[in-house]
Amino acid sequence: MGNAARALREAAQTLAEISDTPRLDAELLMAHALRMERSQLLLKLPDLQCPAEFDALIARRQRSEPVAHIIGIKEFWGLDFQVSPDVLIPRPDSELLLEEAVRLHADAPPARILDLGTGSGALLLAALHEFPDAQGVGIEASAAALQIAHNNADALGLADRAKFLLLDWTLPDWTGAVGHDYDLLLANPPYVATGVQLATDVADFEPRQALFAGKDGLDDYRIIIPALAQLLSPTGFALLEIGYDQAIPVTQLALDSGYSVELKQDLSGNDRLLILRPEKGLGFAEATR
Numbered sequence: 301m302g303n304a305a306r307a308l309r310e311a312a313q314t315l316a317e318i319s320d321t322p323r324l325d326a327e328l329l330m331a332h333a334l335r336m337e338r339s340q341l342l343l344k345l346p347d348l349q350c351p352a353e354f355d356a357l358i359a360r361r362q363r364s365e366p367v368a369h370i371i372g373i374k375e376f377w378g379l380d381f382q383v384s385p386d387v388l389i390p391r392p393d394s395e396l397l398l399e400e401a402v403r404l405h406a407d408a409p410p411a412r413i414l415d416l417g418t419g420s421g422a423l424l425l426a427a428l429h430e431f432p433d434a435q436g437v438g439i440e441a442s443a444a445a446l447q448i449a450h451n452n453a454d455a456l457g458l459a460d461r462a463k464f465l466l467l468d469w470t471l472p473d474w475t476g477a478v479g480h481d482y483d484l485l486l487a488n489p490p491y492v493a494t495g496v497q498l499a500t501d502v503a504d505f506e507p508r509q510a511l512f513a514g515k516d517g518l519d520d521y522r523i524i525i526p527a528l529a530q531l532l533s534p535t536g537f538a539l540l541e542i543g544y545d546q547a548i549p550v551t552q553l554a555l556d557s558g559y560s561v562e563l564k565q566d567l568s569g570n571d572r573l574l575i576l577r578p579e580k581g582l583g584f585a586e587a588t589r
């Protein structure tokens with residue numbers, strides 16, 4: 301067993317070959333091996349010895365296995381979420397949906413929240429954590445993913461306000477079981493075009509059904525957007541995560557369904573989110589025509 305600080309430096313160099321965040325990865329894996337928080341690790345680093353299992357964890361990461369799979373946890377919106385290969389690992393970019401939800405509902409918190417394709421439950425549970433009087437529903441087509449969402453709801457103490465439904469929106473009449481009058485709808489659906497070559501840690505380790513959405517990556521938006529009218533309350537918002545190059549086609553789908561649309565960029569400056577709301581002026585314009 302050597303010195304932990306030195307082991308971290310060496311591991312970070314090794315991981316630079318496969319990771320954009322080699323030092324962070326090494327710290328998270330070291331903290332996991334030592335069963336301590338990363339902040340504790342950094343504070344105590346000069347006094348620590350490298351734990352025996354560290355090398356094996358680094359070797360797994362070097363074969364592109366995501367850190368979140370190795371440690372079984374991913375932090376999102378300041379909360380710890382259990383993850384597995386059955387769910388998409390929550391991304392920092394998706395926190396933009398929560399930021400906007402908080403902004404849009406600053407005056408009137410949502411009573412009913414719906415998350416389409418909830419996966420680990422990250423978006424729904426973070427929103428329920430943020431809005432303590434809200435009730436939420438998460439729908440998901442994978443039973444294995446839904447089990448993770450349940451575990452996360454339990455672990456975060458949110459199970460009494462979160463309901464999960466096993467539901468596949470590619471089947472007809474799927475909205476019937478979901479309910480209606482949601483004030484806030486969140487969705488990070490699959491949106492990657494089938495031919496796109498993703499990074500190895502995504503392509504080889506994360507669930508394809510959470511990522512790919514047909515030839516142009518728009519298959520799921522084509523289903524979700526026309527269904528919003530049945531799900532949203534007249535004053536509700538839908539926050540849809542999109543791919544960096546999808547603002548125009550997804551906006552068009554939303555306009556076709558009678559929504560007004562606002563586009564937001566993520567921290568890297570990429571188009572990442574569309575805010576849809578029912579076009580209020582429409583009824584009035586028709587009445588006075």
Ligand code: GLN
Pocket residue numbers: 391488489490491492498502510511512
């Ligand atoms: N942002 C994810 C990625 O690039 C894709 C998520 C999704 O399809 N919803 O890996």
